[in-house]
Amino acid sequence: MNLWLILLFPLIGFVLNGLFGKRLGKAAVTFFAIGSVTLSFFYVLYVLSRLWPLNTAYSEHSFTWIQSGFLQVGFDLLVDRLSAVMLLIVTGVGLVIHIYAVGYMAEEDGYYRFFSFFNLFLFFMLILVLSSNLLLLFVGWEGVGLCSYLLVGYYFGENWATNAANKAFIVNRIGDFGFMLGMLLTVVVFKTLDFGKIAAAVGTMPVEPTVGVITAIALLLFVGATGKSAQFPLYVWLPDAMAGPTPVSALIHAATMVTAGVYMVARTSFLYSHAPLAMNVVAIIGLFTAIFAASIGITQNDIKKVFAYSTVSQLGYMFLGLGVGAYSAGIFHVMTHAFFKALLFLGAGSVIHGLSGEQDLRHMGGLRKAMPITCWTLLFACLAISGIPPFAGFFSKDAILSAAYAHAPWMFWIGAITAGMTAFYVFRAWFLAFFGTYRGHHHAHESPLLMTLPLVVLAALSAGGGFINIPGFLSQAYPSLAEHENRTPMIISVIFGVAGVALAWLLYIARPVLADAWQHAAGPLYTLVENKYYVDEIYGALIVKPLEGISSLVLWRGVDEGLIDTAFVSGLARGARGWGGLLRQLQSGRIRNYATWVLAGSLLVIFVLGVVGGGR
Amino acid sequence: MDTVLFIIFAIVAIVAGFNVVLQRHPISSALSLVGVMGSLAVLYLLLGAEFMAMAQMIVYGGAVMVLFIFVIMLLNAGAEKPSSKAWFAQIAGLPLLLAFIATLGFLIYSALPGLRAVEFGSWTMGTAEEIGKLLFTQYLLPFEVISVLILIAILGAVVLALKEID
């Protein structure tokens, strides 16, 4: 069925736009970019229709990539129900965002560069999703990290953009190191990297009560997920990555790349099911990240930063779902999150575009008359993320929180409080942007159709997406926990959500002075939270500065200049010169010396042959 | 009789040899070398090599040494002057030479079993007839080659010395 065609179309788009885009002009670039994604999306639909009902996984082996001893890794692609969901999200939402980007980036230089990297990102993301072994998944993993770097640093002339790109890539690499260790341990223990084979092998092993090899592998892979999916403590790159253009934030840092970690954990669920300790770690880190990021999101003034911390927080929810065993709930939330988070970012982009670059919430206000489509589609997204029924977010969040309640009630309560905070900060942003009086200096206008149409599409998906029964669809692979008869957690979480909305309404519509009053009352606590708990500064002092010091003092001065240069490079030269000077003395031009050397040599030969050799 | 002759001429050869090395003026060395050649010719006779003895006297004593003496007189070579430039040779030469003679002595006396005793007249194959027979049959090619070699040497010497005349 040629699954690799799904990958080929974005790759062609990348190559064509990358090599020829500058000369081809905007229309051609747009055609190749959108065309390749559309082809990919329709081919995905075709493949899925052919493979329906996908009761068994369909895998395709293209060629053997590595054959070394016992290790054999092939370019193997796999389509099962889990990858079907991910494929639809990546290509579908990807297509919508591509169309939006055509409008958003219309006046930018380097238009072709943007789209070629965007297509490349899709290529790598699809490799990640379609891969049937850990190594190929890692190829996609690294590739999306690369594209994230390229796209966050799109405005490469500016320091803040390149710093953010560097930060994203480097922090990701720390996680990737853990992932690589996990892969190596897998090779050592299971002698293979293929998911199917590992699953079969793990199935025969007992569940590990405490630390064991499976737990080690699961935790190491999770370190990678922590980096890629921006969990504590490796989340610091995602807010800075907002330096990239808004479509990048929407596609990469909301809908697809950051969910790669979630997908990876779901894909290797057979490992985690056998390592309860690892699952607990996943759940606790996810939960902590959720509430931690939500608290920071409340205080941010840049609209994109609010949504960035929201992404971190929602990713924490997904990991919470995975950690308590509700894998299908986690993936369900990936899908609904793709819808409403992409919509939030695209809407924010629309506002920024309409205000010619203004991103600060304190300089917005009352935009609902000037930008109605943006305003009301964003409302759908806000309702979805707050978990208000019947919007999409409600179903997925409820699934996660109910599973958490069944696993450990205290997790549920923290999750519910976080849901309230989520509703609060997202509606705070909405109210501050679209209601009240306009506090800025620009003339606001609605965005063109190319940008508002995707908003409408995503709004529809945010409204109705919850009715797609993903947990049921995935129940074959992930036997979902029993349908909870207990409706209480659901009702409590909805109450928390509504309470958050109400509090936001109170503080920003009804009594605006209260917001400032509470902010002043909180005083130093508010400053702490607003400065993101100074985590970046702590990292800088504890890790970055010492590393730079070591690099420049020890490694540069000491090792490179002192040892390598002096001992090896200059040392070799001096040695050669010294020996040469010494040996030069032999060529003295004095015949008598030469004769003496000849005598010595011939004496040696005669001695060896005659005396030692036995006189024969 | 052989022994007496051998001892006499061996001593003459050694003394003349030392003289070659130790004399300061080249002409004295050359004349001593003639002495060495002569005594060696007698020793060849004792070893039954009549033809070689004659050849030695004629070629070496009659031609080569005369050539040497002519050149010494042509160049008016004087006594040597002491020089200290090749210090390595002067320092390392003596030990090496001693080691060399020691090795040779060892080889002669320990490593060569069953050497004959030389009796004059016990072997009479060193005649011109025998040498001629071997030279023109088995060693014909080397013979022709050294003929060419002599030719080349003559030409070379003539060319080199030609420039000297004008």
Place this chain on the structure above:
Amino acid sequence: MHFSPVPLSWYLTLSAILFVLGVAGFIYRKSVITVFLSIELMLNGVNLTFIAFSYQLHRIDGHIYSLFVMVVAAAEAAVGLAIILTVFKNRGTLQIDEVDTLKL
């Protein structure tokens, strides 16, 4: 009178002494002509060795080799002396220590 025959090893010893004397002359003398004379001395020593071994093995071949050595020595003496003449014309000296410009 009939004395005991002379052992061949004495001949070989004599030739060894002559050869070493030749080498010593080559190393220690500074005049070019004397160096050449030492070379001739060496070659004579070698000739004696050949003749002695020819007697030992009762074969004529040693004489033939000795003849060749003699011929080559003569040729070499001729050419070598011609070269000495040329060097003397160019450098004006017969000390080999003075002719040392072919060096590093």
